[in-house]
Amino acid sequence: MNTAMSTPQLTIDLAALADNWRALDSLTDCETAAVVKANAYGMGAAQAVQTLVKAGARHFFVALAEEGATVRQALGPGPRISVFSGHMPGDHDLIAAHDLTPMLNSIDQMLHHVEALPGHSFGIQLDSGMNRLGMEAAEWAALREIALAQNPVLIMSHLACADEPDHPMNAAQLNNFIEMTADIGVPRSLAATGGILLGSGYHFDLTRPGVGLYGGLPFAQARSVVALDLPIIQIRDIDEGETVGYGNTWYAQRPSRIATVAAGYADGLIRAMGPRAQLFADTARCPVVGRISMDLITADVTDLAQEPQSLSILGPTQTVDDLADAAGTIGYEILTSLGARYQREYLT
Numbered sequence: 181m182n183t184a185m186s187t188p189q190l191t192i193d194l195a196a197l198a199d200n201w202r203a204l205d206s207l208t209d210c211e212t213a214a215v216v217k218a219n220a221y222g223m224g225a226a227q228a229v230q231t232l233v234k235a236g237a238r239h240f241f242v243a244l245a246e247e248g249a250t251v252r253q254a255l256g257p258g259p260r261i262s263v264f265s266g267h268m269p270g271d272h273d274l275i276a277a278h279d280l281t282p283m284l285n286s287i288d289q290m291l292h293h294v295e296a297l298p299g300h301s302f303g304i305q306l307d308s309g310m311n312r313l314g315m316e317a318a319e320w321a322a323l324r325e326i327a328l329a330q331n332p333v334l335i336m337s338h339l340a341c342a343d344e345p346d347h348p349m350n351a352a353q354l355n356n357f358i359e360m361t362a363d364i365g366v367p368r369s370l371a372a373t374g375g376i377l378l379g380s381g382y383h384f385d386l387t388r389p390g391v392g393l394y395g396g397l398p399f400a401q402a403r404s405v406v407a408l409d410l411p412i413i414q415i416r417d418i419d420e421g422e423t424v425g426y427g428n429t430w431y432a433q434r435p436s437r438i439a440t441v442a443a444g445y446a447d448g449l450i451r452a453m454g455p456r457a458q459l460f461a462d463t464a465r466c467p468v469v470g471r472i473s474m475d476l477i478t479a480d481v482t483d484l485a486q487e488p489q490s491l492s493i494l495g496p497t498q499t500v501d502d503l504a505d506a507a508g509t510i511g512y513e514i515l516t517s518l519g520a521r522y523q524r525e526y527l528t
């Protein structure tokens with residue numbers, strides 16, 4: 181029987197996702213939300229939120245209103261869905277129709293929101309030093325009383341350096357956030373995955389983990405969520421001195437067996453990781469040789485005793501962060517780059 185396909189298989193372990201949420205939840209005494217922006221970091225928003233709501237999550241965060249609509253369709257009414265980008269005028273219909281809670285980022289957004297959707301839930305995003313999203317201290321001071329009179333459901337800010345526990349920016353932002361929100365009587369949130377690990381002083385009333393749910397650093401204890409197996413299309417024997425791939429960047433220093441697998445940079449396997457990445461046959465390493473092509477990768481399988489049908493590029497042996505290191509990037513980018521050509525299988 182030979183049922184081998186050419187389509188690479190992406191396996192997403194929803195049980196591990198739920199375990200990671202519970203593990204992050206157990207590190208705090210406050211509520212734990214879940215960040216599911218960018219299609220749940222590439223894992224599939226509908227499957228992710230349905231799993232997380234069963235694990236106990238009641239508050240979900242997305243980047244854009246459009247993403248919020250998708251999440252609402254998957255969840256139905258009940259759980260809160262908050263939008264980091266706030267209330268842009270063109271998002272009005274989506275925010276109203278899908279009961280989304282915008283995190284308002286400016287006086288303009290605030291005025292627009294209370295005028296367009298009076299009485300509709302909202303939160304406030306403050307800038308505590310990252311200078312990316314949210315109201316500045318002076319802007320907030322001017323708006324504070326008006327905003328509080330409208331009953332925001334959450335006041336939040338975001339840390340710039342939480343993955344570096346010793347960075348002085350963490351304490352500086354914490355102090356700014358405390359100053360801006362002292363005696364406010366509204367639930368507060370500062371910590372994403374990194375902030376949870378900084379300790380209870382950063383937890384406030386709600387945490388917003390993203391990457392740790394999906395198995396990425398800085399949550400080193402995370403269970404691996406994603407596995408990616410690449411079918412071998414062809415195996416060939418080459419002589420010492422022969423070259424492999426575009427640009428002849430690799431040549432055989434001994435007689436070698438080369439396997440060609442069916443995935444490449446068009447599938448999010450970043451070309452820059454090139455020869456620093458490995459493929460695996462179980463736990464046996466097969467170094468990537470030559471350049472990564474759009475749809476194909478070549479690997480040295482000379483030392484394998486048996487010919488496997490596929491090689492693994494992501495899984496417990498080589499994590500998203502290992503692959504990110506090889507490519508000079510971060511696990512977040514590996515996850516969110518995983519392409520559309522995979523056959524996706526969800527383990528429950």
Ligand SMILES: *Cc1c(COP(=O)(O)O)cnc(C)c1O
Nearest residue numbers: 215338372373388389390391392
């Ligand atoms: C993406 C994001 C998060 C989640 O961050 P992780 O590092 O993935 O845990 C939380 N809050 C805000 C504002 C974000 O943009």
